[in-house]
Amino acid sequence: MNKEEVAKLLERYSAGLCTEEEITLVESWHLKELSKQNSDVDHAELTDAREKIWSAIQEETSIKSGNNKILWFKIAAAAVVLFFIGIVIKHEVKKDTEAEQTVNQIHQKIIHPGGNKATLTLSDGSKISLTDASNGIIAKQAGINITKTKNGSLIYTIGNASAGKKDLYNTIETPRGGQYQINLPDGTKVWLNAESSLRYPATFDQGKRLVELKGEAYFEVAKRLDKNGIRLPFKVKTELGTGRNQEVEVLGTHFNINAYRSEPSNKTTLLEGSVRIKNLQSNKAGLLKPGQQSSISSASPLIFISEVDAGEAVA
Numbered sequence: 001m002n003k004e005e006v007a008k009l010l011e012r013y014s015a016g017l018c019t020e021e022e023i024t025l026v027e028s029w030h031l032k033e034l035s036k037q038n039s040d041v042d043h044a045e046l047t048d049a050r051e052k053i054w055s056a057i058q059e060e061t062s063i064k065s066g067n068n069k070i071l072w073f074k075i076a077a078a079a080v081v082l083f084f085i086g087i088v089i090k091h092e093v094k095k096d097t098e099a100e101q102t103v104n105q106i107h108q109k110i111i112h113p114g115g116n117k118a119t120l121t122l123s124d125g126s127k128i129s130l131t132d133a134s135n136g137i138i139a140k141q142a143g144i145n146i147t148k149t150k151n152g153s154l155i156y157t158i159g160n161a162s163a164g165k166k167d168l169y170n171t172i173e174t175p176r177g178g179q180y181q182i183n184l185p186d187g188t189k190v191w192l193n194a195e196s197s198l199r200y201p202a203t204f205d206q207g208k209r210l211v212e213l214k215g216e217a218y219f220e221v222a223k224r225l226d227k228n229g230i231r232l233p234f235k236v237k238t239e240l241g242t243g244r245n246q247e248v249e250v251l252g253t254h255f256n257i258n259a260y261r262s263e264p265s266n267k268t269t270l271l272e273g274s275v276r277i278k279n280l281q282s283n284k285a286g287l288l289k290p291g292q293q294s295s296i297s298s299a300s301p302l303i304f305i306s307e308v309d310a311g312e313a314v315a
Contacts (some may be wrong), residue, residue, distance in 0.1 A: 010313070037116075037313065105293070109214045115177075116153075117175055118172050118179075122170055123141065130154065144157070144202050145158075155183040156202070166269070170199070171199045171200075172192060175194070185201070188209075189217065189220040193215060195215035198217060201210040209234045210236075212239070218255075233251060236257060239280075239300070245264050247278045247280055248268055254273065255268060255271060266295065267295050269293040269313040274288065279302075281282070293305070
C-alpha cells in the first residue's frame with residue numbers, strides 16, 4: 001500500500017466509512033505506534049488488551065447493523081485510546097514511585113556530616129561520653145591531663161612527666177554520624193570520621209610512636225626528634241584481616257587513611273611530606289608522594305599507587 005492509498009484509508013476511517021477489515025487494520029497500526037512510543041508498557045499487556053477489546057467489538061457488532069455498526073467501531077476505537085492512555089499513566093506513576101523509593105533508600109544509607117560525638121575508653125576500661133562531658137579536664141591518667149575544649153576536641157597534656165607510665169592505651173570511638181578531633185600527647189592532630197576508632201598510648205616513649213586505626217581519619221603529624229636528634233617516625237597500623245592489614249610510616253606530614261571494614265580496600269592519600277605504605281600480609285612496600293593515593297585489598301598482595309586530587313579525596 002503506497003502513501004496515497006494510506007492517506008485515503010485514514011480519510012475514510014475518520015469519516016466512518018471503513019469496512020470492518022479496514023478498521024481493524026488502522027487500529028492495529030495505532031496499537032503498534034503506542035507500543036513503540038511507550039517501551040515501558042509490557043508487550044503482553046498490549047496483546048491481551050487488543051484481544052479483549054476486539055472480542056467485545058465482535059460481540060456487539062454481531063447483533064447490530066447499518067449505522068449502529070459504525071457507531072460501535074468508533075466507540076471501540078475511543079476505548080482503545082483511553083485504555084492505553086491509562087496504561088501509560090499507570091506505568092509512569094509506577095516509575096516515579098520506584099524512583100522516589102530508590103532515592104529514599106540511598107538517602108538513608110548516606111552518613112551525613114554529624115556533630116562532635118565520641119566515646120573515650122581509658123586504659124582501666126572506664127568510658128567517658130565526650131558528647132555529654134563538660135568542657136575542661138575530664139580525666140587525669142598517669143600524670144597526663146585529658147581536656148575537652150569548647151570547640152569539641154580532646155587534648156592530652158603532660159602534667160607531671162615523672163608520673164607517666166608506659167603501656168597505657170586509650171581508645172576514642174565515633175558513632176554513625178559522629179566525628180571528633182584529638183590532639184595526641186606528641187602534638188599530632190587527628191580528625192576522626194564517623195564510625196571510626198583510634199587506639200593510642202597515653203604517652204609516647206622515646207623509641208616509637210604507634211597508633212591503631214579502624215575507619216577513617218585525617219592526620220597532621222607533629223615532628224619529633226629522638227635523643228640522638230633524629231626524626232622519630234609516626235606509624236599508623238590498620239588490621240582488618242583478609243589481606244588488608246597495613247602499616248603507614250611517616251616522618252612529619254599530612255595524610256588521610258580510609259580503612260572501613262565495609263569497603264573493599266584500604267586507601268591512604270598524601271597531601272604533604274612522604275609516607276611509606278607496607279602491606280603486612282605480603283610485606284610489599286611503597287612510597288607515596290603528595291597528590292598520590294595507595295590502595296590495598298584482599299584481592300592482591302600488591303600496593304597500587306595512583307595520582308588523585310588529594311583535596312577532594314580527603315574532603
